[in-house]
Amino acid sequence: MTFVVDFSRSRGAVLRPVAVAAVTLAGRFWGPRLQRNVAVTLPTQYDLLESTGRLNNFRRVTGRYDGPYAGIFFNDSDVYKWIEAASWAQAAGPVPALQERIDAAIALIEAAQGDDGYINTWFSLERRHERWSNLRDLHEMYCGGHLIQAAVAHHRVTGSTRLLTVARRFADLLCEVFGPAGEGKRVMVDGHEEIEMALIELARETGEPRYLKQAEFFIHARGHGLLHGGRMGLDYFQDDVPIRAMTCLCGHAVRALYMACGITDLALEREDAALLDRLGSLWTQLTRRRMYISGGMGARYEGEALGKDFELPNARAYTETCAAIGSMMWNHRMLAATGDARHADLLEWSLYNGMLPGWGLDGRHYFYVNPLEDDGTHHRQAWYDVACCPPNVARTVAGLPGCVYSTSAEAIWVHLFIEGTARIPLGERTVQLAQRTQYPWDGSVAIEVGTAGSFTLHVRVPGWCDGGASLAVNGRAVLQAVEAGAYAAISRDWQAGDVVQLTLPMPVQCWQSHPRVHENAGRIALTRGPLLYCVEALDHPGADIEDLSIDTQAAFESRFEPDTLGGVVTLRGTARIVPRDAAWDDALYRRVQPGKPDVPPGGDTVEVVAIPYFAWQNRGASPMAVWLPRA
Structure with missing residues (x-):
């Protein structure tokens, strides 16, 4: 199944995912944007992967290119994120031009992998004796994490095991090299979190428990000063306080949010209520003290960091696009863990006001940072030397259909209001839903049920709608009071053609x-x-x-x-x-x-x-x- 994150068997999950392929988004707002992602954004990004030498870095490992390494040591990750994005973009059906480029990139990656499973083009040739020598700064596991996520997405969409085999060989190497000292392994973590959630997703995809165990090791090894923080300090790397003792998210914003994603995944798999409570406290502290009104995260250029409580400058706001995406990813997981509408609220708010500003209307220019005030000198760019944001935007947009709905026992949950259709497995049947709406411009949302049967429909009433929301079925009000910032539950024996009408007043606030x-x-x-x-x-x-x-x-x-x-x-x-x-x-x-x-x-x-x-x-x-x- 094409789940963006597969909570379908997670013991601690309250909600279950709906596949990307099961949901088709359309309408005036998101329809053109998803089309633009496929027709403009992904093709131009691939061209830039080629023209900036990122693909040549793989070719040079096998002697197919004799030039120098191009760019920064973590450039492999941009290729992997592009593959993930292009894979999700084909969940609804093949796009031959994209698949041809995916296949070409995978062939380069396969050829560049070492006999022991190691892959990182920065280290593969002249620096091959330096691998694992500077995990604090050089992102080897971070790049590997994006390889794994790309492989999982590609496998879920296409069924091909080519890239998954590469990813598993790299993950197997990590399991051999890193782990408890008592097992004769190296006790260390990566300076940039990413591998943790990737390994857990690989465990979900393959059923191999040692990948989950390895992620658990990395998560709990963090916070003990292994990285020797250097100029930036241990808090920059979230390596100053053990996970279960953390009282706030600190340091580099994207790293902190990716760490939170991995911890939430672990709590979901282990059904760890105490860990989930800790995550809830971290979420509350972050959103009440260190979050911009845009949902953006990261106040400082120095260290791309979150800053202190209430430190939220406007013109100097960093609020990296990747941090907004990291927040969406975390809230997607917290929503599955809790069913709490505040996580869907922030996922949506970050989507429209945190991530979307990072993507130009032409589909080919991007913001890396997103200030809330500017003198007219800040511009989107077609690419960056550090190009993490463009493919991150592309994979977020491509995977958006997988964030609209969830299920629980005999219930469907509607999180986002986007025109389109869905075929949602529920028990032994498949329920068809169709949304008709001009959201986000208009607060009228019609949800047509196309399949007869008894189940509960949980419809989110956003927290921003603090009065006047109403719900009706076939024109008749069904709830006397509709609470904002919560899910309204409608349980009934549905008939095909029933229409739920949600009305959300949109005054200027x-x-x-x-x-x-x-x-x-x-x-x-x-x-x-x-x-x-x-x-x-x-x-x-x-x-x-x-x-x-x-x-x-x-x-x-x-x-x-x-x-x-x-x-x-x-x-x-x-x-x-x-x-x-x-x-x-x-x-x-x-x-x-x-x-x-x-x-x-x-x-x-x-x-x-x-x-x-x-x-x-x-x-x-x-x-x-x-x-x-x-x-």
Whole structure:
């Protein structure tokens, strides 16, 4: 089955996955994006893997290319992530042009693997005697983890064991070399987490328990200072505190989130309630102290790190696209472990406001970092020397159908609202569902049940919808009260053609920060439905967006504009232009003068236009801000 993550037999899972191949996404929003991923994003990424030498790195191992190694020591991982993405993209049916390129890449990988199962093109030739010599910094297991995930995806979609055989040989080597000292093995972990969740997924796919045992070893060996943190410190590598004693996620954001994914996988397989409780505490601390309003993670350029509590600068926000994806991956797992709607809420919020900004509307340009304020100098790029984000975006989009639904005993759970159809195995039957919706632009969601039978339908009511949500079946209300941030359960003997109507009001909402987030003092942010909004200067000619003061009591008009940014809902309201320099006589500091305001009163009233944050910087260079001064 084409499960993105296979919880189907996990002892600790509350929810079971639905295969990518069982769900077809369509509609005005996601339909074109999935098509663009196949037609534009994946082909151009493969061309860049070729032109930047990443594929030649494999050829040179076998003598088919005599040039130098190209790029950074972890470049193999970009090839593996691309294969994973291209595999998921074919879950609904073969795409010959993609499969041809997958086959070519796999042939290179097979040929580059050593006799003992080792594979890493940075070390395979002139540095072959240095392998495993610097696990803290050089990402050998990280690259191997992405190899394994690619192999599992390829096997699930195509049935081919070619890449899976390569991955198993590498995993077998890890099991031989690393483990408890009492078994005569090397006690060490990798500096960049990834191998942990990959090995667990390999165990799920193959039924081989030693891969799970190996992942468990790596997870519990972490936190004991094995990596000797160096300049960055042990907390950068999450190697300062044992897993069960952790009170917060610290250090490099992507590493921390990938670690959390692996730990959650372990808790699911071992049915470890104490470990799951620890993960819940870490999730709460992270989301209440170190997460941007976009769902982005990572406040610091230095170390691509999470930063301290309430350290959430806007223009200097790092919020790597891969970190948003890591958050989605973790919340997908926590949702399976708990059935708690808050994890589906954050998965969705991170999808639209954390990951999606990293992918240009043309399908071929990407953000690595995602600031919440910019002076017009930040641009998407076609590729990066460190190119982890582009193929990560591609595999996330390709695997999205596998995140829309789950099942439990005699129940189907609806997590995401995306137009399309699904054929969902439930017990001995297959239930057909169809969603009709213009979400995220409109909060009307119709879910048609195409198969008769008795079961429960759990429909998520998002936490952002804090009033007015309603549910009806065939036009008749079924629940007196619909709670936001929870699943509404409808149990009945369904008839083919029954329609569940979910109505989610989408007023414009104004948000403020905790007062300890100093940069946002006196500022507000705008949201509507599952989308965060921002203001770009190009919509406000002649005005400095820093001088726009928003009246939180004023009404905003939501307007769908089909010719703007591929078709988006814009927000239009009024703001006052308050020139913040006028009262300061070109001074940087002044003595406090009682009765004299910091900024002049009054100011002209102008129209303010806000666009979805995911769509910014798609019309050329322009200053942008999410947090705006409050009138």
